[in-house]
Amino acid sequence: MSTQSLHKRANELAKTEKQLEILSNGIFANGELPTFKQKVKKTGLPALRPKQLEVLQINVGYMCNQVCSHCHVDAGPDRKEIMTKETMQQCLDVIKTTKAHTLDLTGGAPEMNPNFRWFVEEASKVGIKDFIVRSNLTIIEANKKYHDLPEFFKKHNVHVVSSMPHWTKGKTDKQRGEGVFNKSIEALKRLNSVGYGMPDSDLKLDLVYNPAGAFLPTDQASMEKDFKKALVDEFGIHFHNLFAITNLPISRFLEYLIASDNYEDYMYSLVEAFNPSAVANVMCTNTISVSWDGWLYDCDFNQMLDLKVNSKVQHISKYNEALLNNRDIVISQHCYGCTAGAGSSCQGTVA
Amino acid sequence: MEKTYYNPSDLKKFTKITEWSEELGNKFFDYYGKVFEEGALTAREKSLIALAVAHVVKCPYCIDAYTKDGLQRGITKEEMMEAVHAGAAIESGATLVHGVQMMNKYEKLSM
Numbered sequence: 001m002s003t004q005s006l007h008k009r010a011n012e013l014a015k016t017e018k019q020l021e022i023l024s025n026g027i028f029a030n031g032e033l034p035t036f037k038q039k040v041k042k043t044g045l046p047a048l049r050p051k052q053l054e055v056l057q058i059n060v061g062y063m064c065n066q067v068c069s070h071c072h073v074d075a076g077p078d079r080k081e082i083m084t085k086e087t088m089q090q091c092l093d094v095i096k097t098t099k100a101h102t103l104d105l106t107g108g109a110p111e112m113n114p115n116f117r118w119f120v121e122e123a124s125k126v127g128i129k130d131f132i133v134r135s136n137l138t139i140i141e142a143n144k145k146y147h148d149l150p151e152f153f154k155k156h157n158v159h160v161v162s163s164m165p166h167w168t169k170g171k172t173d174k175q176r177g178e179g180v181f182n183k184s185i186e187a188l189k190r191l192n193s194v195g196y197g198m199p200d201s202d203l204k205l206d207l208v209y210n211p212a213g214a215f216l217p218t219d220q221a222s223m224e225k226d227f228k229k230a231l232v233d234e235f236g237i238h239f240h241n242l243f244a245i246t247n248l249p250i251s252r253f254l255e256y257l258i259a260s261d262n263y264e265d266y267m268y269s270l271v272e273a274f275n276p277s278a279v280a281n282v283m284c285t286n287t288i289s290v291s292w293d294g295w296l297y298d299c300d301f302n303q304m305l306d307l308k309v310n311s312k313v314q315h316i317s318k319y320n321e322a323l324l325n326n327r328d329i330v331i332s333q334h335c336y337g338c339t340a341g342a343g344s345s346c347q348g349t350v351a
Numbered sequence: 352m353e354k355t356y357y358n359p360s361d362l363k364k365f366t367k368i369t370e371w372s373e374e375l376g377n378k379f380f381d382y383y384g385k386v387f388e389e390g391a392l393t394a395r396e397k398s399l400i401a402l403a404v405a406h407v408v409k410c411p412y413c414i415d416a417y418t419k420d421g422l423q424r425g426i427t428k429e430e431m432m433e434a435v436h437a438g439a440a441i442e443s444g445a446t447l448v449h450g451v452q453m454m455n456k457y458e459k460l461s462m
Contacts, residue, residue: 168427211423218423222395226425268363 003067005076013255016306023333033271036335043276048329054286057104058091061292064108065142068176070253072304075108083292088119090316095126102130109139124156132159137187138180150194159204165212167230175212188237197239206241214262216341217244220349243348248301248337270336278343281350284329290316298329362412395424403438
């Protein structure tokens with residue numbers, strides 16, 4: 001497992017054009033598999049369009065203390081893209097007027113942005129209904145200055161969503177790096193100790209499960225049952241919901257698929273598992289994703305492929321919700337990842 | 352291209368058997384689907400049984416399919432290997448129990 005991002009290694013997959021080229025060539029160009037656009041059309045579904053905006057997802061930077069092998073952001077300690085306070089202020093102006101009921105902060109490790117706490121304090125004053133921070137858990141243990149994050153989250157009534165690929169050490173460390181499992185367990189204990197994730201607590205703690213390899217997630221509910229049993233029995237840890245998220249074939253996960261000769265089989269699995277009823281609820285229909293430098297995207301995955309919204313408004317500084325809601329969603333073959341099986345989104349299954 | 356009897360990509364074409372015998376093919380796939388639904392046994396338990404049988408009948412397609420199925424269900428490698436041993440133990444037991452037949456015949460033919 002590499003300890004550097006694709007960008008740092010100057011890997012050709014660091015270029016989004018290269019990724020999009022791979023996703024459009026080969027089995028999709030020769031007709032072996034239908035493109036996502038063809039599949040949607042053939043199924044008799046309309047082209048993807050936004051519904052009511054519900055989630056404003058803001059990526060405050062690609063810097064992270066981990067270098068997970070499946071990361072679609074290509075995040076890592078060597079990434080220097082960090083949202084400035086000025087862009088954060090522009091986001092706050094939007095948060096004050098948006099009709100979205102959920103604010104979702106992500107990264108990288110969002111906590112590593114030097115203005116993260118200021119931003120959370122300011123955003124929490126707006127009183128948005130559901131305020132999510134996606135925390136990788138280990139950041140809480142990474143340095144003394146982060147140890148109080150659970151109390152900080154509690155103070156601002158933040159809904160914590162954290163990654164946990166498996167309840168066993170081996171699988172977790174293989175995907176996320178040596179030592180990640182033990183640190184994650186310690187961080188979960190810290191969160192539990194202030195009330196996060198406890199059975200009747202209003203302090204929401206949800207976990208995200210990504211398969212550790214070239215396979216799709218299984219039924220979210222049964223996975224949640226297995227996770228809960230294992231984490232309570234072995235570590236006395238509690239959490240609320242488990243979101244099962246499919247790995248999309250982009251960035252470092254795409255690198256892994258190609259290097260392990262799993263790319264074609266994985267794309268076949270995604271296409272075979274195409275679920276028309278997941279299409280109507282994919283997250284791009286109710287989400288706007290904002291990048292560290294203020295550009296707007298249909299989702300976090302399109303952000304990483306630099307596929308900006310197809311709208312006159314493309315930047316947070318010019319944000320106009322009514323105009324943005326009247327756009328076509330930009331798609332490519334990675335979209336199959338969100339429509340496979342029970343569907344997949346940052347909030348888990350959708351079908 | 353190297354010629355082999357087994358081609359991994361043939362697994363994707365499995366449902367094509369229906370094209371040459373539609374009624375029987377469909378009946379088989381309906382039955383197959385029903386068998387692996389949750390029942391008195393969980394789908395997880397059935398997946399492990401399928402993996403064990405896949406090894407006993409030495410079906411490379413089934414081994415690929417049920418290793419992947421197990422991973423998707425969060426089945427651990429330790430559980431998978433124990434299932435394979437359960438299959439192997441029955442298979443070798445089935446061979447060894449015939450040793451009794453050999454012993455019987457030996458005794459019968461010997462003075």
